[in-house]
Amino acid sequence: DQQVKQNSPSLSVQEGRISILNCDYTNSMFDYFLWYKKYPAEGPTFLISISSIKDKNEDGRFTVFLNKSAKHLSLHIVPSQPGDSAVYFCAATGTASKLTFGTGTRLQVTL
């Protein structure tokens, strides 16, 4: 069963607009959530994270929102830039030892 779900396999956004990537989870034991970004032929790179004690974390153009009651988190990128085009993975953990990843959303930022 898929404990972390990213239901949108792809998203296209115009440069300068907001990109919103969504993620849902089912395991209530998850208490720390992360977003990773992946370019082709590279490993995933850490982008931003949020602890379950918070509902928002911001880092420059990237903001992650967490709604624990809905078991939902989202990543907002504003303004979107062409270099943001990549696959974004949502991940969750309840222990230090393993991350559970979603299937990813491919973001394309068009000019």
Add this chain to the structure above:
Amino acid sequence: GAGVSQTPSNKVTEKGKYVELRCDPISGHTALYWYRQSLGQGPEFLIYFQGTGAADDSGLPNDRFFAVRPEGSVSTLKIQRTERGDSAVYLCASSHQGDTGELFFGEGSRLTVL
């Protein structure tokens, strides 16, 4: 380089053969992880080392898969009697103490079993 290094970057083998994949983590990182990413999927946890010991190997799919980290640095993932379903990108990651989930990934080793 300063990042996680994985070799080989590509490996093509025949069904039934034995394969070793190597990971050289970031210097000083005590935690090391192996993940596997199949086409169209997210990375899937295989095993976690803290120092030399496997602290969590619950993600290894069966006993054909084994990993070692004898000196607490370089790790080798070993796959015996490879099957076509083992074809995937095998990702290694490391972190300083393994307590935040913020992992540094290598570029992966793409394994193709014919």
